Amino acid sequence: MQKCKYGIDELMEVMDVFNVPAPAAAQIRAILSAQNPEPNAGVFFRYYNPRSKTEEFERCFAAHLGSRHALAVNSGTSALIASLVAAGVGPGDEVILPAYTFFASVSAVVVAKAIPVIVDIDESLTLSPQAFEKAITPRTKAVLPVHMLGLPARMDVIVDIARKHNLLVIEDAAQACGGSYQGKYLGTWGDFGCISLDAYKVIGAGEGGVVLTDSDWYCMRAQSYHDTAACWRPDRFGKERQPGELFCGENYRMSELASAVALAQLRKLDWIISSCRRNCSLIRANCPLPAGVKWLECADPDGICGYTLPLLFADKEFSFRAQNAKIVGGNAGDATRGVRNWHMAWHWEHILEQKTATAEGCPFQCPLANAVPRYHADSWQQSRDIIHRMGTISVSPHLTADECKDLGAKISAGLAHC
Numbered sequence: 001m002q003k004c005k006y007g008i009d010e011l012m013e014v015m016d017v018f019n020v021p022a023p024a025a026a027q028i029r030a031i032l033s034a035q036n037p038e039p040n041a042g043v044f045f046r047y048y049n050p051r052s053k054t055e056e057f058e059r060c061f062a063a064h065l066g067s068r069h070a071l072a073v074n075s076g077t078s079a080l081i082a083s084l085v086a087a088g089v090g091p092g093d094e095v096i097l098p099a100y101t102f103f104a105s106v107s108a109v110v111v112a113k114a115i116p117v118i119v120d121i122d123e124s125l126t127l128s129p130q131a132f133e134k135a136i137t138p139r140t141k142a143v144l145p146v147h148m149l150g151l152p153a154r155m156d157v158i159v160d161i162a163r164k165h166n167l168l169v170i171e172d173a174a175q176a177c178g179g180s181y182q183g184k185y186l187g188t189w190g191d192f193g194c195i196s197l198d199a200y201k202v203i204g205a206g207e208g209g210v211v212l213t214d215s216d217w218y219c220m221r222a223q224s225y226h227d228t229a230a231c232w233r234p235d236r237f238g239k240e241r242q243p244g245e246l247f248c249g250e251n252y253r254m255s256e257l258a259s260a261v262a263l264a265q266l267r268k269l270d271w272i273i274s275s276c277r278r279n280c281s282l283i284r285a286n287c288p289l290p291a292g293v294k295w296l297e298c299a300d301p302d303g304i305c306g307y308t309l310p311l312l313f314a315d316k317e318f319s320f321r322a323q324n325a326k327i328v329g330g331n332a333g334d335a336t337r338g339v340r341n342w343h344m345a346w347h348w349e350h351i352l353e354q355k356t357a358t359a360e361g362c363p364f365q366c367p368l369a370n371a372v373p374r375y376h377a378d379s380w381q382q383s384r385d386i387i388h389r390m391g392t393i394s395v396s397p398h399l400t401a402d403e404c405k406d407l408g409a410k411i412s413a414g415l416a417h418c
């Protein structure tokens with residue numbers, strides 16, 4: 001009789017997630033049962049587990065990226081919200097972010113009760129530093145650059161502008177784990193970096209996320225918020241040591257099971273990034289481009305994650321033809337077939353129409369929020385033009401050199417006849 005709460009039955013269910021074939025699973029069960037184990041897996045709560053996978057993942061992740069702290073959470077969205085709250089962003093504050101990002105970035109700002117100020121991207125597909133600086137008001141508290149498609153934003157310029165105006169920098173590196181800018185990992189340039197570990201990101205845990213910060217104070221606040229303010233500070237039951245230490249939070253804790261997967265994935269990160277980058281170079285070298293299309297100029301070509309190789313067409317007609325012929329990927333559907341795409345501000349109905357969970361309209365109607373922007377789908381024409389002219393090539397780390405060469409040649413020929 002098994003004494004432990006979690007045992008072989010649960011382990012076998014997890015194995016089933018990995019599609020272990022039934023005969024192999026039966027053998028494994030037989031071996032484990034024969035040894036009559038009482039698997040000591042009873043401590044699935046990270047803070048009571050002396051061998052916590054979450055703690056180990058945080059330690060390894062922080063060391064890998066060169067961040068003082070890494071706090072594992074249950075999603076990239078949670079990482080953004082916990083960072084904003086830890087930063088002290090709240091009612092009456094404005095946060096500047098780009099019009100091209102997954103909806104989670106803007107949603108996190110609203111959930112943190114602040115006002116999103118949405119500005120254009122430039123041809124790097126990331127936040128335009130000029131648009132950012134122009135949008136700063138006395139109410140701006142933070143800027144939230146996003147490294148879309150694993151492409152770095154111009155972090156040196158953005159951080160300089162932010163420091164000049166005394167703003168916090170919260171990097172949304174959800175799509176950019178392992179990427180870098182000027183040799184420094186994305187997510188480690190700002191006061192906070194937010195990583196997603198959802199199933200489709202560079203590395204994943206099914207669901208998960210990480211808050212990166214070098215600040216002990218911010219880490220403590222993010223940790224507190226992510227753990228319902230149970231607050232392991234170091235004295236869990238001690239009185240508040242300084243104002244801002246104790247406040248109510250949510251439960252964004254990462255589960256031990258997800259952390260175990262994340263840990264294994266982290267060990268593959270360098271291989272994934274170096275393979276993708278090598279494959280990008282091979283595809284490019286074997287893909288001469290016809291007139292009217294060029295490789296997109298990244299803010300730092302050496303720092304891209306490399307799972308997407310972006311192109312920029314001279315006009316959207318050429319871009320849509322190439323997309324509709326399935327030579328490249330892109331957003332033609334959003335423009336020509338009326339598909340709503342949650343990565344573009346002009347589709348964010350929740351923001352455009354200021355939809356809120358309750359009739360009071362918080363935070364848009366908050367008495368502390370002055371001069372709330374009038375969001376309109378026709379804003380961000382520069383972003384729309386760039387997004388419509390963008391084409392993408394998906395790059396797997398598993399491609400062989402020959403496959404990369406063939407792919408490059410095929411795309412080149414396809415574009416030439418398009």
Ligand SMILES: Cc1ncc(COP(=O)(O)O)c(C=O)c1O
Nearest residue numbers: 075076077102104174196197198
């Ligand atoms: C740019 C960006 N930010 C935030 C998120 C949210 O991450 P998660 O799905 O882990 O909540 C995503 C996820 O797609 C994203 O692409």
